Amino acid sequence: MDAIIQLIHVSKWHDRRAALSDVTFEIEKGEFVLLMGASGAGKSTLLRMLIAEEQPDEGQIFVHGKNVTKLRPSEIPYLRRKVGAVFQDFRLLPKKSVFDNVALPLIVQGASEKDIRRKVTEALRAVDVDHKNDQLPSSLSTGEQQRVCIARSIVNGPVVLLADEPTGNLDPERTREIIELFKLINARGTTVVVATHDPHVLKYVNRRVITLVHGVLLAEHRVGEGVGG
Amino acid sequence: MRRLFYLVREAWVNMRTNRTTTIVAILTTAFALACVGIFLLLYMNLRNAAGSLQEDVKVMVYLEDRRSSEQVRELERTLKTDRMVDGVLFISKEQALGEFRVQFPSESHLLEGLGENPLPASFVVTLAPSFRSPDAMKAWVERVQTMEGVAKVDYNQEWSSLLAGLIGYIELAAIGVGILLSAAAVTIIGNTTRLALLARQEEIEILRSIGATRTFIRIPYFLEGAVLGACGSALSLGILKFAVELFRQQIQLTGRFGGIEGLISFFPLSVCLALVMAGMGLGFAGSVVSLLRVGDGRA
Numbered sequence: 001m002d003a004i005i006q007l008i009h010v011s012k013w014h015d016r017r018a019a020l021s022d023v024t025f026e027i028e029k030g031e032f033v034l035l036m037g038a039s040g041a042g043k044s045t046l047l048r049m050l051i052a053e054e055q056p057d058e059g060q061i062f063v064h065g066k067n068v069t070k071l072r073p074s075e076i077p078y079l080r081r082k083v084g085a086v087f088q089d090f091r092l093l094p095k096k097s098v099f100d101n102v103a104l105p106l107i108v109q110g111a112s113e114k115d116i117r118r119k120v121t122e123a124l125r126a127v128d129v130d131h132k133n134d135q136l137p138s139s140l141s142t143g144e145q146q147r148v149c150i151a152r153s154i155v156n157g158p159v160v161l162l163a164d165e166p167t168g169n170l171d172p173e174r175t176r177e178i179i180e181l182f183k184l185i186n187a188r189g190t191t192v193v194v195a196t197h198d199p200h201v202l203k204y205v206n207r208r209v210i211t212l213v214h215g216v217l218l219a220e221h222r223v224g225e226g227v228g229g
Numbered sequence: 230m231r232r233l234f235y236l237v238r239e240a241w242v243n244m245r246t247n248r249t250t251t252i253v254a255i256l257t258t259a260f261a262l263a264c265v266g267i268f269l270l271l272y273m274n275l276r277n278a279a280g281s282l283q284e285d286v287k288v289m290v291y292l293e294d295r296r297s298s299e300q301v302r303e304l305e306r307t308l309k310t311d312r313m314v315d316g317v318l319f320i321s322k323e324q325a326l327g328e329f330r331v332q333f334p335s336e337s338h339l340l341e342g343l344g345e346n347p348l349p350a351s352f353v354v355t356l357a358p359s360f361r362s363p364d365a366m367k368a369w370v371e372r373v374q375t376m377e378g379v380a381k382v383d384y385n386q387e388w389s390s391l392l393a394g395l396i397g398y399i400e401l402a403a404i405g406v407g408i409l410l411s412a413a414a415v416t417i418i419g420n421t422t423r424l425a426l427l428a429r430q431e432e433i434e435i436l437r438s439i440g441a442t443r444t445f446i447r448i449p450y451f452l453e454g455a456v457l458g459a460c461g462s463a464l465s466l467g468i469l470k471f472a473v474e475l476f477r478q479q480i481q482l483t484g485r486f487g488g489i490e491g492l493i494s495f496f497p498l499s500v501c502l503a504l505v506m507a508g509m510g511l512g513f514a515g516s517v518v519s520l521l522r523v524g525d526g527r528a
Contacts, residue, residue: 081440
């Protein structure tokens, strides 16, 4: 299989403290990977590097065949169009409707009106919030807001989906639903990387787990399917 | 199409969200541009006045006495074929005497004791419009003065130079004030853009994370700057138009400087449009400066 994400001896320092230290691993196309670690382990730093929001101090990062560390600033937006991102705080525009929030990546790319309508409707249906497309994010529950955020991240068919603590604000039931949703997206061929500190997530997945401790890649293993999986 | 609509709508939302800042920016820009406009109006009106007055500027070429009619005709031909000359009118000694008597009837007895008519024949020369500048007139006069048969050349050099000097000063003042206040307008609009940018930092971060290019993020702010500049400029023109009309009315009411109100004119439509475009350009420049200052990391 082809590696869609590749980190080679990546190190990053924040205020003389190693956020990541000599991290090397690969993620194959179509994989579902859990990136585990406590707060401050370097998960978010790693995900930010994958979308070129941060640059490593050492090492190389390849995403979908592109060396992210060597991208020109003008090339970065095009990388981000291939890599969807889901955040713990959802990052939805509060004054735009659910539909408009999800349509944003397509508008940015200059998609036609017809395509926007079709793809947004499909994405909202996939995350089961298509009945709320006219509402503002503030009128939705946290679980629904996270679903809208996921719909926005998949609406333009990214090759990779990165999720940074996507269940951090959710109760166990909503957590399970969101993880199921990621599994569904993964089943359609999108590579999914979920960063979480929540060990309960492990109950719902039988996938590869990469564990970071204080910026060091500690272990890689697979976990057994839990009750809810 | 949707993208264009989105960008225009974002610019509009920016302005509406920061309504107070937007209004203050338009008003202060309008005030700054109105100050520039005062100088431009003054300059334009003085130039117009100078132009219409210069149309009446005549150069008197007095001829030496005892010149044959053939020599006078030769000189007339030379003057008429001169590219700097628009018109030539010959005034004979007899015509000059007649005019003197009409213009100064009480003094006409002064000439009677002299026997021979002492007034010289002359040419009244009107110079072509493009050669009515003080320097061109001076050069022409110096050249004609050396022609055979010419006794003296007269024109009101002082008046002409004074007017040209005054126009020059106003032109300089207009340029100076224009540069200074245009820079102020750029700064005002730049600051408004920066405030809008800071207020929408989170939204910009979201746009960046979903793959919006720097241009896409910046366009609404450029549009906002251009609209603010255009509105400020249009408002300044409104203020100036009102002030000019008020000034005219006051002159008419006081009854002084009779007829001068007809000479005061406002910018023609083409100049008004050009000034609105210039305001738009200044606003755009303000946004560009602001976005460049904020830097790559933000937008």
